[in-house]
Amino acid sequence: MTVGAPKHRELGLTDSEYELIVEKLGREPGDVELAMFSLLWSEHCAYKHSRKLLRQLPTEGERVVMGPGENAGAVDVGNGYAVAFKVESHNHPSAVEPFEGAATGVGGILRDVFAIGARPIAILDSLRFGELDSVRSRHLLDGAVRGIGHYGNSIGVPTVGGEIYFEEPYEHNCLVNAMCLGLAKTSEMVRAAAAGVGNAVVLMGASTGRDGIGGASVLASAELGEGDEAKRPTVQIGDPFEESKLLECCLELLEKGLLVSLQDLGAAGLTSSAGEMASAGGVGIDIDVAEVPLREADMEPFEIMVSESQERMLAVVEPARVEEVRAICEKWQTGSARIGVVTDSGLVRVLRGEEVCGEMPVEALVDGCPLYDLEPSEPESWIYGNRATLREGAGPEEELLALLSSPNVASKRWAFEQYDSLVGSRTVRRPGQADAAVLQLPEAGGAIGVSIDGNGRRVACDPYAGTIEAVLECAQNLACVGAEPLGLTNCLNFGNPEKPAGAWQVDRAVSGLAAACRALGVPVVGGNVSLYNEGPEGPIYPTPVVAMVGELPDPARVAGSAFAKEGDAIGLIGPFAPVLAGSELAKQRGQLDAGLPEPDIAAVTAACAIVRDAVRAGRLASAHDVSDGGLACALAECAIGGGTGCEANVEHLRERGCQPEEALFGEGTGGFVVSGDRATLEELGAVLIGTVGGEKIEIGAGDRSLSVPLDAAAEAWLSLPSRL
Amino acid sequence: MIWGVLQFPGSCDERDALRACEIAGEGARLVWHESRDLDGVDGIVIPGGFSYGDYLRAGAIARFSPAMEAVAEAAAGGAPVLGICNGFQVLCEAGLLPGALLRNVELRFICRQADIVEERSGETLSIPMKHGEGRYYAPDELLEEMEARGQVAYRYAEGHNSNGSVRDIAGVRNEAGNVLGLMPHPEHAVDPLTGSTDGIKVFEAAAAAGTLA
Numbered sequence: 001m002t003v004g005a006p007k008h009r010e011l012g013l014t015d016s017e018y019e020l021i022v023e024k025l026g027r028e029p030g031d032v033e034l035a036m037f038s039l040l041w042s043e044h045c046a047y048k049h050s051r052k053l054l055r056q057l058p059t060e061g062e063r064v065v066m067g068p069g070e071n072a073g074a075v076d077v078g079n080g081y082a083v084a085f086k087v088e089s090h091n092h093p094s095a096v097e098p099f100e101g102a103a104t105g106v107g108g109i110l111r112d113v114f115a116i117g118a119r120p121i122a123i124l125d126s127l128r129f130g131e132l133d134s135v136r137s138r139h140l141l142d143g144a145v146r147g148i149g150h151y152g153n154s155i156g157v158p159t160v161g162g163e164i165y166f167e168e169p170y171e172h173n174c175l176v177n178a179m180c181l182g183l184a185k186t187s188e189m190v191r192a193a194a195a196g197v198g199n200a201v202v203l204m205g206a207s208t209g210r211d212g213i214g215g216a217s218v219l220a221s222a223e224l225g226e227g228d229e230a231k232r233p234t235v236q237i238g239d240p241f242e243e244s245k246l247l248e249c250c251l252e253l254l255e256k257g258l259l260v261s262l263q264d265l266g267a268a269g270l271t272s273s274a275g276e277m278a279s280a281g282g283v284g285i286d287i288d289v290a291e292v293p294l295r296e297a298d299m300e301p302f303e304i305m306v307s308e309s310q311e312r313m314l315a316v317v318e319p320a321r322v323e324e325v326r327a328i329c330e331k332w333q334t335g336s337a338r339i340g341v342v343t344d345s346g347l348v349r350v351l352r353g354e355e356v357c358g359e360m361p362v363e364a365l366v367d368g369c370p371l372y373d374l375e376p377s378e379p380e381s382w383i384y385g386n387r388a389t390l391r392e393g394a395g396p397e398e399e400l401l402a403l404l405s406s407p408n409v410a411s412k413r414w415a416f417e418q419y420d421s422l423v424g425s426r427t428v429r430r431p432g433q434a435d436a437a438v439l440q441l442p443e444a445g446g447a448i449g450v451s452i453d454g455n456g457r458r459v460a461c462d463p464y465a466g467t468i469e470a471v472l473e474c475a476q477n478l479a480c481v482g483a484e485p486l487g488l489t490n491c492l493n494f495g496n497p498e499k500p501a502g503a504w505q506v507d508r509a510v511s512g513l514a515a516a517c518r519a520l521g522v523p524v525v526g527g528n529v530s531l532y533n534e535g536p537e538g539p540i541y542p543t544p545v546v547a548m549v550g551e552l553p554d555p556a557r558v559a560g561s562a563f564a565k566e567g568d569a570i571g572l573i574g575p576f577a578p579v580l581a582g583s584e585l586a587k588q589r590g591q592l593d594a595g596l597p598e599p600d601i602a603a604v605t606a607a608c609a610i611v612r613d614a615v616r617a618g619r620l621a622s623a624h625d626v627s628d629g630g631l632a633c634a635l636a637e638c639a640i641g642g643g644t645g646c647e648a649n650v651e652h653l654r655e656r657g658c659q660p661e662e663a664l665f666g667e668g669t670g671g672f673v674v675s676g677d678r679a680t681l682e683e684l685g686a687v688l689i690g691t692v693g694g695e696k697i698e699i700g701a702g703d704r705s706l707s708v709p710l711d712a713a714a715e716a717w718l719s720l721p722s723r724l
Numbered sequence: 725m726i727w728g729v730l731q732f733p734g735s736c737d738e739r740d741a742l743r744a745c746e747i748a749g750e751g752a753r754l755v756w757h758e759s760r761d762l763d764g765v766d767g768i769v770i771p772g773g774f775s776y777g778d779y780l781r782a783g784a785i786a787r788f789s790p791a792m793e794a795v796a797e798a799a800a801g802g803a804p805v806l807g808i809c810n811g812f813q814v815l816c817e818a819g820l821l822p823g824a825l826l827r828n829v830e831l832r833f834i835c836r837q838a839d840i841v842e843e844r845s846g847e848t849l850s851i852p853m854k855h856g857e858g859r860y861y862a863p864d865e866l867l868e869e870m871e872a873r874g875q876v877a878y879r880y881a882e883g884h885n886s887n888g889s890v891r892d893i894a895g896v897r898n899e900a901g902n903v904l905g906l907m908p909h910p911e912h913a914v915d916p917l918t919g920s921t922d923g924i925k926v927f928e929a930a931a932a933a934g935t936l937a
Contacts, residue, residue: 149833154774156736241734241777248733304806333733418833420854422912422919423772425740440917555917 011038029324039268047067061523073525089530098143118182120640154240161417164558201340209295284345377500388590447555449483456541467512482615483550562641565574571686574607578666626671648690728765735896744911748927768805770811791792810907823862829888839881849922
């Protein structure tokens with residue numbers, strides 16, 4: 001029956017999926033119904049290639065207030081308060097139009113957080129682009145950074161941290177993952193489940209236009225390729241002022257207890273928010289599209305149902321309170337319209353006045369999509385390219401400067417100075433000051449640390465070990481500010497899961513994520529999956545971005561990452577045993593290959609506890625985790641940040657089997673560079689490797705010893721703007 | 725000294741300003757933009773943000789709000805008025821302060837700790853700046869008059885004028901001295917935990933100028 005009916009294929013549904021829809025409906029779907037099914041059965045909404053795998057993640061924990069399935073996860077931070085947080089991708093829109101793509105990525109994640117009744121208090125972002133020598137990458141970087149700043153700055157939520165990597169495989173498919181944290185009184189938090197037959201369904205915020213039609217299925221769930229310019233109308237346009245009013249309005253409505261439930265309109269617009277609210281509440285919903293305020297009068301019912309116009313929220317309200325709700329919307333100069341009703345039919349019905357445009361069982365629409373098993377197969381060799389950029393025969397000093405000026409290692413000050421990191425008066429550590437952002441929570445007592453990480457290149461080398469490393473790096477960053485992990489969220493950015501190598505990457509990465517979270521005892525409170533990040537040139541590096549929130553009792557004691565005082569001793573803490581595999585140096589030498597050593601999670605966890613406790617006790621002058629560019633770059637970063645040189649010797653790492661160049665530039669998990677009082681560092685079990693002071697960075701490493709003037713190192717490390 | 729902090733749709737730093745006023749003064753409350761009644765406060769802070777979205781020109785819409793009519797009257801009566809960032813832009817648009825704020829010279833938003841020098845005392849204060857349209861401009865003739873009348877309140881210290889402001893001007897006051905506007909954010913410099921505490925001196929200066937006027 002599907003022969004000669006290619007419309008479902010244009011919308012991204014397979015023939016067998018179409019047949020399943022016909023079976024569930026007992027008839028052929030109409031246009032409105034087909035459009036709605038195609039969106040809710042897309043990878044973006046249904047997680048049909050990832051849901052089975054995600055079941056292995058640990059989601060339970062004493063401090064979990066909301067877990068996966070809600071608009072955002074949340075953890076208890078004491079005194080009746082919870083911190084909500086979530087990361088989401090906006091990759092394909094940003095690849096097509098970086099400014100609006102990134103801006104609406106921020107707008108969308110903010111709505112997810114205030115949808116559960118939390119006031120957004122911070123934004124972080126994780127960005128990936130192709131190499132900086134490409135004009136396209138510079139254009140995407142510039143647009144995405146301006147877009148994030150535009151939305152976050154204008155709405156008054158500080159951008160407090162993030163990371164940016166530049167790698168060839170992201171050239172045609174950049175990644176823009178935005179994270180938001182919010183603070184809520186636990187008693188005032190709200191879920192997204194519709195309830196109460198006869199209750200009104202109220203659409204609040206902006207009017208509905210033709211922007212973003214089909215974004216979830218067309219953009220987010222297929223590979224990028226030729227003719228992407230034609231997809232530009234599927235990218236949404238953001239308006240942070242509209243969202244600012246909507247945010248204040250929603251928080252006032254929740255504070256006054258006027259809403260039964262609340263849901264944001266994101267991907268797939270009204271279709272997914274109405275469908276998911278009905279599904280979560282086990283009820284039906286009737287939507288009358290004639291009541292939806294429109295930007296263009298002649299919109300078709302299917303366009304209204306799938307529009308991804310931004311800055312809209314859907315609420316369920318008791319009929320007697322609708323007028324009160326609308327009055328508050330009026331106060332905030334934000335739109336509101338009663339567009340539907342909660343029913344006991346178990347159906348999502350789309351009406352236009354008296355006319356029935358679509359009628360689908362909620363179960364079929366929201367939960368009926370088939371889930372697929374992956375068919376993973378490990379590739380036989382390194383499937384990505386290699387490009388040497390470092391001169392053959394370069395000495396250690398040239399290598400250090402090349403690494404410090406590599407855009408992956410170099411300071412990202414150019415980007416984060418375009419973000420307001422202060423509004424809200426919570427920011428105790430600003431971007432660049434410490435390994436994790438620190439936000440004070442006077443309401444709850446104490447503070448939280450938050451970090452977002454995910455080095456795709458290392459995950460490409462070994463999806464299992466690389467993902468464990470990403471989780472451990474988050475934990476290490478938190479330890480550096482004295483924070484103990486409370487919960488984790490993630491955004492899994494991968495290529496096409498229907499290809500064996502792509503399937504293998506996702507499968508191994510999720511296993512690594514589960515193993516690391518279990519070993520650390522950190523629950524996964526939410527997540528997002530972005531697949532099909534590939535084009536004709538191949539897939540992106542597999543990039544699981546993980547974000548962790550931790551608590552710390554006293555923000556006044558937080559250490560910075562920079563050396564604080566001349567004469568302080570420098571120590572190395574943790575089971576750090578670096579190798580060149582997957583390192584920035586291996587990349588620059590064009591020597592990337594598959595394989596990484598398996599991390600010792602228990603040993604790293606123990607080291608995190610030592611550093612965390614020492615920071616909390618105020619015993620360390622600085623703490624910095626060893627990451628991109630290895631120990632030499634970590635030492636240089638501490639020195640440049642502190643405006644002082646240092647003298648160190650890393651030959652001790654020979655005892656751990658490291659060659660001199662591995663000790664300098666090798667990478668691996670579990671290393672902390674700390675500074676402070678010599679006797680204190682000895683008590684902590686740190687290996688003493690040097691002293692803060694002087695005007696050079698001098699590192700003894702046998703025949704690879706190096707000495708670089710502090711000024712030259714700083715110039716290299718701060719060189720990013722000169723290459724844009 | 726009880727401060728009133730104006731709240732427009734699109735204000736961002738009103739809660740920060742409220743908190744700073746509580747630290748620097750004796751109390752503070754929010755004043756809704758539609759209110760012509762200033763609720764008996766002694767002075768007014770117009771906070772940072774993007775009032776009404778700032779889509780036309782920063783501060784161009786906010787100046788027409790009922791609350792701003794009340795502020796103009798209060799200012800004429802000598803009450804202290806402090807405009808911060810967007811508040812400075814609003815005061816310039818309203819004609820309560822001379823000059824205008826243009827887009828930063830590099831056409832990018834900048835968030836950075838800056839040193840500013842208080843013109844009269846010569847004291848240097850460390851206060852963060854964060855804005856995209858903070859380049860102070862006034863014609864030369866007007867600047868000469870302002871300088872002669874002591875209307876330049878703050879200048880960026882050497883090496884800290886990153887928005888390209890004319891004559892390094894970071895903040896100005898009106899002829900009477902009771903209306904003060906500046907681009908850097910003193911309300912984000914009142915707590916040692918989140919930065920410096922030098923911003924308290926700006927609130928104190930604003931309050932004192934109002935009382936004297």
